[in-house]
Each structure stands twice: as structure tokens, then as C-alpha cells.
Amino acid sequence: MSKAARERTARERLAEERKRQQARNKQVKLLTAVLTAVVVVAVAVVVTVVAMNSDKSGGDGKAVSANLYKGATAPIQVEADGTVTMGKPGIKAPTLDLYEDFQCPICKEFEKASGDTVKQLAAEGKVTVKYHILSFVNPEGSPRAAVAGWCAADEGKFLQFHDVAYQNQPDERKALTADVLKKFGTAAGTSANFASCVSGGKYTAQVKKNNEDGLKVLQAKYGGRAGTPSVLVNGKPIDQNAMFDPNALEKAVTSATS
Numbered sequence: 001m002s003k004a005a006r007e008r009t010a011r012e013r014l015a016e017e018r019k020r021q022q023a024r025n026k027q028v029k030l031l032t033a034v035l036t037a038v039v040v041v042a043v044a045v046v047v048t049v050v051a052m053n054s055d056k057s058g059g060d061g062k063a064v065s066a067n068l069y070k071g072a073t074a075p076i077q078v079e080a081d082g083t084v085t086m087g088k089p090g091i092k093a094p095t096l097d098l099y100e101d102f103q104c105p106i107c108k109e110f111e112k113a114s115g116d117t118v119k120q121l122a123a124e125g126k127v128t129v130k131y132h133i134l135s136f137v138n139p140e141g142s143p144r145a146a147v148a149g150w151c152a153a154d155e156g157k158f159l160q161f162h163d164v165a166y167q168n169q170p171d172e173r174k175a176l177t178a179d180v181l182k183k184f185g186t187a188a189g190t191s192a193n194f195a196s197c198v199s200g201g202k203y204t205a206q207v208k209k210n211n212e213d214g215l216k217v218l219q220a221k222y223g224g225r226a227g228t229p230s231v232l233v234n235g236k237p238i239d240q241n242a243m244f245d246p247n248a249l250e251k252a253v254t255s256a257t258s
Contacts, residue, residue, distance in 0.1 A: 013106060013109070014106050014227075014229075014243075015240075017104070017106040018225065018227030021104075021136070021227050021228070062168075064183045064184060064186075064187045065164075065167055065168060065187070066160075066163075066167070066188065067163075067167060068160055068163060068164070068188075069115075069116060069159070069163060071116070071119060071120060071123065072123040073086065073119055073123050073159060074086050074087050074122040074123050074125070074128075074129075075087070075088065075089065076153075076156070076158055078150070078153045078158075079130075081213075082132075082206055082209065082210040082213070083097075083131060083132055083210075084130070084131040084133070084149075084153055085128065085129070085131075086119070086122045086128070086129040086130075086131070086159070087122050087125075087127065087128030087129060088122070088123075088125045088128075091125045091128070093126055093127050093128050094126075094127050094128070094233055094234050094253055094254075094256040094257070095127070095128050095129075095130060095233070095234055095235075096118065096121075096128070096129045096130070096231065096232070096233055096253060097130045097132060097231070097232040097233075097235070098118070098129060098130065098131050098132065098229065098230075098231055099132045099134055099214055099217075099218060099228050099229060099230040099231075099232075100131065100132070100133060100134065100228050100229050101133070101134045101136060101137040101142050101146075101228045102133065102135075102141075102142060102145035102146065102148075102149065102165045102166070102169070102176065103138040103141050103142045103145060103169065103170075103175075103176060104137045104172065104228040104229065105169070105171075105172050106228070106229060107166065107228050107229045108166045108169045109244065110229045110243055110244060111163070111166045112166075113243075113244045113245070114243060114244060114245075114246050114249050115163070116246075117246040117249055117250060118249075119159070121250060121253055126253060126254060127253045131158075131162070132210065132214045132217075133146045133149050133207075133210065134146070134210070134211045134214045134215065134228055135207055135208075135210070135211045136211055136215070137172055137228065138172055138173070138174075138175050138176070139175075140175035141175030142176075143204065143207050143208070143211075144175070144176055144178060144181060144198070144201075145165060145176045145181060146203075146207040146210070147197075147198060147201055147202065147203045147204055147207050148161065148165075148181040148185065148194075148198045149162065149165070150197075150202070150203040150206065150207065151185070151190075151194050151197035151198050151202060151203065152185060152188060152190055152194060154193070154194075154197065155190050155191060155193065155194060157185075157189055157190050157194075160188035160189055161184060161185060161188040161190070163188075164184045164187045164188045165181075165184050168184060168187075178198050178199055181198050182194070182195045182198055185198070214226075218230050221235075221237055222237065229243065231243050231249075233252055233253055233256045234257070236256075238252045239252070
């Protein structure tokens with residue numbers, strides 16, 4: 001397949017996924033409104049969730065794999081606003097805001113295509129990366145996974161957990177369970193404290209706020225639409241094709257003024 005064809009396919013899949021995300025958001029709101037009145041729907045939802053959560057492996061019936069990034073990485077820290085920042089301190093470099101959801105399948109494709117480039121640019125001091133983890137693609141699994149991301153960040157293992165989660169991502173309709181997320185944490189090198197953090201839902205309120213704030217930002221940037229993945233360089237959305245082309249992504253970053 002030619003480069004142009006691959007870029008076109010990525011663009012089309014991203015557009016389709018964002019339409020599905022918007023449709024899913026509407027469905028969730030509708031279910032919430034009628035759940036107390038329609039008992040049959042409530043029972044169906046419970047049955048569906050139980051079925052989706054029955055898998056105790058890596059989320060897709062396979063053992064958890066961990067192909068962790070082996071290159072140099074910039075320092076990572078959790079900010080008060082709920083973002084995870086990766087960048088060298090004291091440098092003047094463009095800022096790359098990356099909005100992702102651990103259950104977003106196109107985010108997985110973005111990480112596969114450009115994730116290492118993002119890490120490398122940060123390590124070289126060419127960009128400061130801000131990860132915004134949203135939690136709306138799967139109403140059950142996405143918030144759990146976002147909480148787990150924060151729990152991993154407590155131990156300095158956010159990037160490792162982030163990569164393991166995408167490498168072992170199940171179908172977006174299959175909610176990630178606490179048991180599966182704990183296995184991701186083990187593969188990422190977290191301690192026993194990670195499991196209790198995930199089970200206790202320590203960061204549930206923060207995750208909810210991050211999601212609400214992130215969606216508002218994206219809606220303002222994209223004319224009322226919001227979806228993942230979204231990449232902003234110095235606050236401006238970059239071309240969708242560039243997101244999936246490491247060379248084009250690097251050019252978008254290096255050509256921006258800090």
C-alpha cells in the first residue's frame with residue numbers, strides 16, 4: 001500500500017471512529033435518562049457488562065505482553081491540572097498536547113505509528129508532551145483504565161503502563177476490568193500498592209474532572225466536536241494525516257515556535 005493510501009486510510013478510520021464516539025456518547029446519555037423507568041433495559045445492560053467483563057486475561061484472551069520502550073525518555077511528572085507531562089525541565093520547546101482514551105482503538109494505532117517518535121522528541125528536548133487521558137469511549141472500562149494510569153503515575157510507571165495498556169487493548173466494546181488492569185500494572189513493573197489503588201478507585205473524581213475538562217477543550221478547538229486521539233501543538237490542532245506519519249509529526253513539532 002502506498003504512503004498516500006495509508007494516510008488516507010488512517011484519516012478515514014479516524015473520522016469513522018470519531019463518528020462512533022459521538023454516537024456512543026448520545027447513546028450513553030439516552031440510557032442514563034431512561035434506565036430508572038425501563039427495567040428491561042437495565043437488566044440487558046447488566047447482562048452485557050457481565051459478559052464484557054468476563055475475560056481475565058489481557059483483555060482479548062491472550063497473555064499480557066510488554067514490549068516496553070527502550071530508548072531514553074524525558075522526566076515525567078503529574079501536574080495539578082490532571083495532565084502527565086514528559087519533557088526536559090528548563091527548556092523552551094513547543095508543547096504537544098495529546099488527548100487519548102485507553103479504550104480508543106485509533107489511539108492504539110496512533111501509538112503504534114507515532115508513539116516512539118513522541119518519546120524521542122521529548123527526550124531530545126524538542127517538545128514538551130502533555131498526556132490528557134480521557135475516559136468516555138467505554139463508559140465502564142475507560143474510567144477504570146484512566147484511574148489505573150494515575151495509580152501507575154504514583155509509582156513513576158505511567159509511561160510503562162500507558163504502553164502496556166495500548167499493546168494489550170481489547171475491543172473497545174469490552175470493558176477493561178480491575179483484574180486486567182492489575183495485570184497491565186504488573187507487566188509495567190508496578191508494586192503491590194498499584195493493585196490497591198486500582199481497586200479503591202483512588203482517582204475516580206479526578207478522572208471524571210479530567211474527562212469533562214478535556215472534552216470542553218477539544219470541543220472549543222474542533223468546532224463543537226471532540227474525539228480521540230487529538231494532537232495539539234502549541235494549542236493548535238495538527239493535520240490528522242501528520243498524526244500517523246512520524247516524519248510529518250516531527251516536522252509539525254519542530255516548525256512550531258515555543
